[in-house]
Amino acid sequence: MSGLRILADENIPALGACFADHGTVKTLPGRAIRQSDLLDIDVLLVRSVTRVDESLLAGTPVRWVGTATIGTDHLDTGWLDAQGITWVSAPGCNAEAVADYVLAVLALAAKAQGRQLTDGSVGIVGYGNVGSRVHQRLKALGIETQVTDPPLAETGVTGLATLEDVLACDRIALHAPLVRSGPWPTEHLLDAPVVEALTPDQALVSAGRGAVVDNAALLERLEASDGGPWAALDVWEGEPLIDPQLAQKVSIATPHIAGYSLEGKLRGTVMLARALSVWLGADSTVRLEALVPEPVELEAVPDDLEATLRAAYDPRRDSGELRATLAAPQTERASAFDRLRKEYPVRREFGFHHLPASGNPVVNRQLEGAGFTLIY
Numbered sequence: 001m002s003g004l005r006i007l008a009d010e011n012i013p014a015l016g017a018c019f020a021d022h023g024t025v026k027t028l029p030g031r032a033i034r035q036s037d038l039l040d041i042d043v044l045l046v047r048s049v050t051r052v053d054e055s056l057l058a059g060t061p062v063r064w065v066g067t068a069t070i071g072t073d074h075l076d077t078g079w080l081d082a083q084g085i086t087w088v089s090a091p092g093c094n095a096e097a098v099a100d101y102v103l104a105v106l107a108l109a110a111k112a113q114g115r116q117l118t119d120g121s122v123g124i125v126g127y128g129n130v131g132s133r134v135h136q137r138l139k140a141l142g143i144e145t146q147v148t149d150p151p152l153a154e155t156g157v158t159g160l161a162t163l164e165d166v167l168a169c170d171r172i173a174l175h176a177p178l179v180r181s182g183p184w185p186t187e188h189l190l191d192a193p194v195v196e197a198l199t200p201d202q203a204l205v206s207a208g209r210g211a212v213v214d215n216a217a218l219l220e221r222l223e224a225s226d227g228g229p230w231a232a233l234d235v236w237e238g239e240p241l242i243d244p245q246l247a248q249k250v251s252i253a254t255p256h257i258a259g260y261s262l263e264g265k266l267r268g269t270v271m272l273a274r275a276l277s278v279w280l281g282a283d284s285t286v287r288l289e290a291l292v293p294e295p296v297e298l299e300a301v302p303d304d305l306e307a308t309l310r311a312a313y314d315p316r317r318d319s320g321e322l323r324a325t326l327a328a329p330q331t332e333r334a335s336a337f338d339r340l341r342k343e344y345p346v347r348r349e350f351g352f353h354h355l356p357a358s359g360n361p362v363v364n365r366q367l368e369g370a371g372f373t374l375i376y
Contacts, residue, residue: 003023003024004022004023004024004042004043005023005024005026005040005041005042005043006019006022006023006024006025006026006041006042006043006044006045007025007026007027007028007033007037007038007041007043007044007045008025008026008027008028008044008045008046009027009028009029009030009033009045009046009047009049009050009068010027010028010029010030010342011029011030011047011341011342012027012045012047012068012265012268012269013262013265013266013269014266014269014270014291015027015045015269017286017290017291018269018270018272018273018286019045019273019276021285022043022276022277022280023042023043026041029338029342030046030047030049030050031049031050031240031338033046033050033056034056035055035056035057035058035059035060038056038057038060038061038062039059039060039061040061041060041061041062042061042062042063042064043062043063043064043065043066043276044057044062044064044065044066045065045066045067045068045272046065046066046067046068046074047067047068047069048067048069048071048074048256049074049239049240049338050074051074051076052065052067052074052075052076052080052087053075053076053079054076054079057080057083057085062085063084063085063086064085064086064087064088064276064279065080065085065086065087065088066087066088066089066090066272066275066276067087067088067089067090067272068090068093068265068268068269068271068272069089069090069093069094069268070089070090070091070092070093070094070095070128070129070130070259071089071177071178071209072087072089073177073178073179073209075087075089086279088271088272088275088276090267090268090271090272091128091129092129093259093264093265093267093268093271094258094259094260094261094264094265094267094268095129095130095133095259095264096133096261096263096264096349096350096351096371097258097259097260097261097263097264097347097349098130098133098134098175098207098258098259098264099130099133099134099137099371100261100312100313100349100350100371101207101234101254101258101259101313101315102134102173102205102207102258103117103134103137103309103350103370103371104309104310104312104313104314104315105205105207105232105252105315106122106171106173106203106205107305107306107309107310108232108251108252108310108315108316109171109203109205109230109232109251110306111306112230112251113201113203113230116306117141117143117305117306117309118141118142118143118305119170120143120144120169120170120171121143121144121145121146121169121170121171122138122143122144122145122146122169122170122171122172122173123145123146123147123148123161123165123166123167123168123169123171123172123173124138124145124146124147124148124166124172124173124175125148125149125163125166125172125173125174125175125176125189125208125212126148126149126174126175126176126177126208127147127148127149127152127157127160127175128149128175128177130175130207130208131147131149131173131175131176134173134175135147137369137370137371140365140368140369140370141305141366141369141370142369146161146165146166146168146169147159147160147161147166148160148161148162148163148165148166149176150163150183150184151184163189167194167197167198169202170201170202170203171202171203171204171205172198172202172203172204172205173205173207174189174190174204174205174206174207174208174212174213175207175208176189176208176209176212177208177209178208178209178211178212186209186212187211187212188211188212188213188214189212189213190204190212190213190214190217190218191214191217192214192217192220195213195214195217195218195220195221196217196221198221198228198229199226199229200226200227200228200229200230201229202229202230203229203230203231203232204218204229204230204231204232205231205232206231206232206233206234206235207232207234207235207258208235209235210233210235210236210237210238210239211237212235213233213237215236215237215238215243215246216243218231218246218250219243219245219246219249222246222249222250223249230251231249231250231251231252232250232251232252232253232254232315233246233247233250233252233253233254234254234255234256234257234258235256235258236256239256239337240255240333240334240335240337240338241330241333241334241337242333242337244326244327244333247322247323247326248323248326252315252316252319253319253322253323254315254318254319254322255318255321255322255337255340255341256337256341257318257340257341257344260341260344260347261347261348261349262292262293262346262347262348262349263288263292263348263349263351263352264349266288266291266292267288270286270287270288270291273286274286292352295348295352295353295354295373296348296352296353296354297353297354297355298311298312298353298354298355298372299311299355299356300355300356300358300363300367300372302358302360302363303358303360303363305363305366305367305370308355308367308370308372309370312348312350312353312372313347313350318340321340322337322340325337325340349371350370350371350372351371351372351373352373353372353373354372354373354374354375355367355372355373355374355375356374356375357374357375357376
């Protein structure tokens with residue numbers, strides 16, 4: 001089947017290469033997609049900024065929805081299922097990129113707190129595609145970890161910790177999906193009492209869903225006399241109109257770009273293209289390898305893992321870009337948040353940074369554990 005009418009978020013890359021064989025592709029900004037734009041559309045491709053529900057799709061011919069993201073909380077999957085509308089996501093597409101982000105941020109936290117990256121413990125909330133990759137890399141670096149994931153524990157998975165164990169760690173990384181109901185809700189999982197208990201010796205990294213942390217409570221904690229924990233937020237309540245005071249108070253403030261690697265974006269598009277081909281009963285010829293450019297050659301900093309991480313990706317640049325928008329009027333700040341995402345510069349995943357192996361096998365193991373590809 002060909003000749004499909006496809007509407008896509010303009011921030012999804014490689015649409016022509018991945019979907020042109022299936023029909024015509026039109027694009028719009030994700031937040032600007034309205035029901036009136038879908039009256040002649042068969043397939044809708046979105047990212048997390050587009051809420052896909054009855055108010056958007058009722059009365060339209062859309063029969064297939066794909067989101068080029070890990071999360072699906074912006075899709076009303078129950079309503080889509082009831083209408084017989086097929087929906088797919090791209091689980092794991094940018095998990096490597098988020099793991100890169102977390103390592104780079106943890107390196108900055110260690111430097112700010114007078115530690116080494118490998119010092120102390122890291123607690124991870126959520127053991128899905130991202131959390132498991134973060135855990136894998138931290139373990140490869142010899143870092144003590146605690147992981148909590150109650151829904152996974154309920155299935156019989158062992159070795160998991162309690163939330164209290166994780167919150168007692170030196171650094172805490174949040175990778176839970178946003179769940180508002182059921183036995184294991186995650187909205188404001190870190191509520192005011194939990195946030196209040198965080199100490200200045202701890203570090204908090206939120207790169208999953210903004211509402212997992214009570215943002216107002218975190219701001220109050222950071223405004224306390226002791227300064228609160230070292231904190232990095234990539235996700236926020238109220239996006240794209242985030243709290244400018246909170247964005248100024250945290251140590252690192254980025255505009256929901258933790259997963260915005262070139263490879264992560266392309267991987268998401270490829271996953272949707274393959275899923276659409278399956279739905280159509282067709283063979284997919286789309287391959288990620290054909291879309292990804294040559295790896296980047298990066299010069300490692302001898303015997304300095306943290307400096308090598310910063311050379312590959314330094315979150316302070318993205319933080320500075322976001323902070324430069326915070327003094328603008330409210331409507332301009334919201335637009336600036338989206339613009340920073342739309343115009344985000346090319347960022348390659350650590351695995352696509354090729355480094356010459358050093359003469360120190362310990363350093364080599366660290367670099368490979370962090371996700372880099374070494375050339376021996």
